[in-house]
Amino acid sequence: MILKRHYQEIGADQPISSSELPSGSSSRVQDGEEGGNSPVDGLSCLANYGAEIESPIITHGGGAYIYSESGQRILDWTSGQMSCLLGHSHPEVVEVIKAHAESLIHTSSCMVSPPVIRLAKRLTSVLPPGLDRALFLNTGSESNEAAIRLAKTYTGKFEVVGLGQSWHGMTSGAQGAQYQAGRRGQGPPFPGQHMLPQPNAYHSIFRHKDGTYDWEKELNYGWNLIDQASCGAIAACLVECVQGDGGIHVLPRGYLKALKRHCESRGILLIVDEAQTGLGRTGELFGFEHENVVPDILTLSKPLGNGLPISAMVTSAEIDKVAKEKGFLFFTTHTNDPLVAAVGEKVLEIATRDGLLQNVMARGQQLFAGLRRLKERYGCIGDVRGLGLMAGIEIVSDRDTKEPAKDLAKALSKTMLQRGLWCQLQSQRVFRIGPTLTSTEQEIQDGLDILEEVFSTTAHTQPLCNPGTG
Numbered sequence: 001m002i003l004k005r006h007y008q009e010i011g012a013d014q015p016i017s018s019s020e021l022p023s024g025s026s027s028r029v030q031d032g033e034e035g036g037n038s039p040v041d042g043l044s045c046l047a048n049y050g051a052e053i054e055s056p057i058i059t060h061g062g063g064a065y066i067y068s069e070s071g072q073r074i075l076d077w078t079s080g081q082m083s084c085l086l087g088h089s090h091p092e093v094v095e096v097i098k099a100h101a102e103s104l105i106h107t108s109s110c111m112v113s114p115p116v117i118r119l120a121k122r123l124t125s126v127l128p129p130g131l132d133r134a135l136f137l138n139t140g141s142e143s144n145e146a147a148i149r150l151a152k153t154y155t156g157k158f159e160v161v162g163l164g165q166s167w168h169g170m171t172s173g174a175q176g177a178q179y180q181a182g183r184r185g186q187g188p189p190f191p192g193q194h195m196l197p198q199p200n201a202y203h204s205i206f207r208h209k210d211g212t213y214d215w216e217k218e219l220n221y222g223w224n225l226i227d228q229a230s231c232g233a234i235a236a237c238l239v240e241c242v243q244g245d246g247g248i249h250v251l252p253r254g255y256l257k258a259l260k261r262h263c264e265s266r267g268i269l270l271i272v273d274e275a276q277t278g279l280g281r282t283g284e285l286f287g288f289e290h291e292n293v294v295p296d297i298l299t300l301s302k303p304l305g306n307g308l309p310i311s312a313m314v315t316s317a318e319i320d321k322v323a324k325e326k327g328f329l330f331f332t333t334h335t336n337d338p339l340v341a342a343v344g345e346k347v348l349e350i351a352t353r354d355g356l357l358q359n360v361m362a363r364g365q366q367l368f369a370g371l372r373r374l375k376e377r378y379g380c381i382g383d384v385r386g387l388g389l390m391a392g393i394e395i396v397s398d399r400d401t402k403e404p405a406k407d408l409a410k411a412l413s414k415t416m417l418q419r420g421l422w423c424q425l426q427s428q429r430v431f432r433i434g435p436t437l438t439s440t441e442q443e444i445q446d447g448l449d450i451l452e453e454v455f456s457t458t459a460h461t462q463p464l465c466n467p468g469t470g
Contacts, residue, residue, distance in 0.1 A: 012368065013304060013363065013452075016124035016374075019023055019269055021347070027041055027233070035394055036469075040461055043217055048096045048267060050052075050118065050157065050181075050182075050290065050419040054417065054422075055065050055417070056069070056070065056072060056074065056417070057069040058304060059076060060088075060089075061076070061080070061084075061088025061089055062089050063087040063088060063089075063436070063438070064076060064085075064087055064436050064438070064439055064440075064443045065087075065088070065169045065266045065424070066088060066178075067150065067196060067200055068255025072086045072420065073112065073420060074417070074420050074422050075420055075421050075422065075423065075424050075447050075450070076088070076435075076436070077421060077422055077423045077433050077447055078308055078422060078424045078432060078433070078434050079421065079434050079435065079436045079437075080307050081302070081424070082244060082258075082275070082276045082302050082303070082304040082432075082434050083303060083305070083306065083307050084436060084439050085279055085280070085281070085302075085303035085306055085347065085351065085436065086306050086308045086347065086351075086436065086437065086438055087311050087436040087438045088307070088436075090306060090350075090438075091305050091348065092344055092346055092350065095223045096342050096343050096346045097308075097339065097343060099140075099342075100115070100338060100339040100342045100343075101339065102390065103338075104338045104339070105339045106334070106337055106338065106339070107337070107338060107340065108335075109173065109332070109333065109336065110336040112336060113336075113338035113341070114338075114359055115338045115339075115341040115342035116336045116337075116341040117337060117343060118137075118246065118341075118345050119136065119341045119342075119344045119348070120133075120134040120392065122345055122348050123312065123314065123344075123348060124314065124348070126285060126348070127286070127298070127314060128294050129292065129370055130294045130296075130316045131295075131298055131315065131316065132314075132315075132316055132317045132320075133314065133315055133316070133317055133319075133320040134312050134313070134314045135308075135312065135313045135314075135330075135335070135336075136310060136311070136312050136331065136337070136340075136341055136344070137311045137312070137313065137332060137334070137335055138248030138309045138310065138311060138334050139169065139301055139309055139311055140169050140273070140275040140299065140301030140302060141170050141171040141174045141175075142167070142169070142171065142311055142332065143237065143275075143299040143300065143312060143401040144168045144169050144171075144173070144174040144177070144271070145169065145172075145173045145174045145330070146240070146275055146299075146313045147297045147299050147313050147339045148160055148173045148174065148177065148235075148236060148238065148271070148332040149317075149328070149330050150297060150313070150315060150323055150328055150330070151235040151236035151269040151271065152454075153296065153323045153327070153328040154235075154269065154319050154322055154323045154326070154328075155226045155235040155236075155267070155268075155269065155390070156235075156326075157160035157233040157234060157235035157237060158191070158192045158233050158235060159179045159193070159194060159230055159231070159233050159234040160173075160176065160190070160192060160193055160194070160232060160235060160236050160268060161177075161194045161195070161196060161226060161237040161238070161268070162177040162178060162179060162193070162195055162196070162237070162238050162239070162240060163179070163195070163197075163198055163199065163240070163246075164179045164195050164196065164197055164198035164200075164246075165180050165198040165200070165239075165244065165246035165249075165321055166178045166179055166180070166198075166238070166239070166240060166246055167180060167181075167243070167246060167429075168240075168275075170182060171180070172189070172190060173190055174194075175189065176189035176190035176193050176276065177238045177430065178191060179195050179198075180245065180246065180427075182256070182355075187435075192231070192233065192234075193239075193394035194220075194226045194229060194230065194234070195225070196219065196226070196237075197218050197219075197221070198221035198243070198249065199209040199215055199218070199219075199243075199247065199249060199252055199255055199367055200247070200249050201213040201215070201249070201385075201460065202250065202382070202385070202394065203402060204218060204220070206218035207260065213252065215252040215254075215255055216254075216258065216334065216409065219255065219258055219259070219262070223262050224284050228331070230343075230357075230455055234266060234268050234271055235269065235271045236268060236269065236270070236271050236274060236296075236297075237259065237262075237263050237268055237269075237271065238271040239251070239256070239259065239270075239271070239272060239273065240272075240274075240275075240276070240287075240453070241256065241272065241277045241282065241288055242243075242276065242277050242287060242386070242387055242424075243433060244275075244276035244277075244390070244428070245295055245426055245432075246383055246385050246390055246427070246433055247394070247426055248390060248391060248426075248430060248433075249385070249392075249394025250385065250386065250387050251291075253291075254291070256272075256288060256289075256292055257291050257292075258385045260293050260295075262295075263422065269296040269297060269319075270293075270295045270296050270297075271295060271296065271297040271298075271299065272287070272288050272295035272297075272298050272299070272322065273299045273302050274287055274288070274298060275300065275301040275302050276301065276302060276434070277305075277387075277390065278300045278301075278302075278303055278350065279300070279303045279304065279347065280303075280305070280351050280357050280360055280388075280432065281303070281360065281388050281389055281437065282387045282388040282390060282439055283357060283360050283361050283364060283387065283388035284388075284434060285352065287296070287387075290387075294313065296316065297313065297314070297315045297318060297319070298312075298313070298314045298315070299311065299312065299313050299314075300312040300314070303347065303351075304344045304347060304348070305343055305344060305347065306347045307344065308339075308340050308343050308367075309334075309336070309340065310340035310341065310343065310344050310357060312340050313346075315432060320441045326347050340408035340417070347355075350364065350400035351437075354446060356437055356438070358378045358390050359437065359438070359439075360388050360437050362441075363387045363435070363440075363444050364388045365389075365440050366444050366445070367389065367391055367418040367433070367435070367444055367447075367448070367453070368369075368384065368386070368391060369467070370444070370445075370451075371391060371393060371433075371448075371451075372384055372387075373383045374393075374451060374455060375447075376465075377455070377463055377464055377465055378455045378463060378464060379394055379399060379454075379461075379462030379463075379464050380395050380396060380397070380400055380408060380455075380460065380461045380462045381394070381395065381396075382394045382395065382396035382399055382404055383396075385432070388423045389435050389437060389439070390434050390436060391434075392426075392430045392431065392432060392433065393410055393423075393430065393431040393433070393435040393448055394429060394430045395409040395412065395430070395431070396428050396429070401405045404429040405460070406429055408458070408460050408461070409425055409428060409429045409430075409431070410425065410428070411458055412454055412455070412458055412461075413425045413431070415454045415457070415458055416450065416451070416454050417452055418453050419453060420448050420450060421450040421451070421454075422445055426458070
């Protein structure tokens with residue numbers, strides 16, 4: 001198997017000593033000496049699910065780091081796929097899991113428990129008026145699916161508008177409103193789906209005379225096309241404040257307010273998906289706060305559980321009331337589960353204390369300063385963009401044409417991982433960087449140092465100066 005060969009290659013790296021591993025680590029697991037029972041021996045039993053599996057087999061994590069079976073320590077600059085907001089195995093989160101595992105893990109969806117009530121109260125208390133009722137599910141796909149169904153029930157309409165290159169999940173309704181992976185080979189998506197142009201300041205053809213991005217003209221043009229295509233039954237518009245999987249594109253200043261006006265003029269509900277931006281990653285507790293826009297429906301997922309499966313859909317008391325009267329129905333076996341709700345409450349508590357937002361801003365400034373220095377040194381870096389502790393590096397073969405350099409990006413990605421840094425590659429050319437919000441100054445610098453080493457030692461990165469004098 002290709003994966004097994006890759007695993008053997010990565011295992012050839014020099015492992016760190018057992019004294020460098022977190023307490024509780026096993027040298028037998030580290031060395032893979034289990035008499036043929038190493039996890040790698042069971043790889044052939046795993047079914048394909050469409051993702052390209054990376055080589056290291058991860059056995060444990062702590063803080064900003066994950067550790068492989070071979071003993072390699074890896075600085076996780078995606079925070080466990082943007083989920084482990086507070087770092088891996090955060091001690092307070094671990095204690096909550098232990099406590100509730102001994103008392104109450106699960107109840108019927110027709111019952112409720114104290115952690116669920118406390119989380120709903122805490123979450124709505126930190127949100128603006130108009131986001132007053134919370135429903136807790138498992139994943140971002142589910143919370144977006146529920147939001148779309150809620151909007152359809154409330155409005156009595158069925159069409160949904162999304163942004164180009166958006167990502168909202170893998171269930172049918174959520175996937176129908178996203179415009180990248182998964183739209184082919186599985187039959188037609190839901191009817192009534194419409195797409196606005198991706199607000200991509202780097203590549204968009206919509207420009208002012210001075211060459212700057214004219215997002216307003218682009219947005220109006222998109223709505224004009226949708227108005228022509230729609231049958232007059234648009235229920236909702238679903239957007240991310242920062243497109244994470246779509247290449248780390250931040251909505252331009254003023255875009256969300258303008259989008260809200262477009263929705264209001266057409267009687268459409270605005271759904272904001274904060275799966276990756278929620279709970280502080282952008283420097284505000286919620287991404288929509290940068291624009292002072294209150295969505296009709298908010299969805300949260302990844303960071304709320306710090307790695308455990310919990311998501312939320314939050315809406316107004318009025319929308320909740322009307323939808324109930326119209327027979328809104330959406331629940332799963334694990335709706336409002338107590339254990340993950342207790343974890344969500346603890347995560348939200350920590351996210352609103354300890355100077356976490358101040359740390360995001362400080363470490364974000366440090367991160368972007370370092371990434372911009374890299375851009376000054378290597379011509380293959382076409383763009384650096386993002387917000388708070390959410391950054392993207394776009395790799396190009398030519399800065400003038402902005403042609404993607406996919407092979408180079410892949411080579412850089414492989415070398416980064418070998419050197420102990422995990423930055424997930426999106427769209428085969430953009431590195432999605434999302435360190436834990438608890439990252440220290442030294443951890444950010446360590447990551448930047450690895451990036452410098454990788455760019456300086458990889459062919460075709462187009463050095464613009466001597467890094468030693470840059």
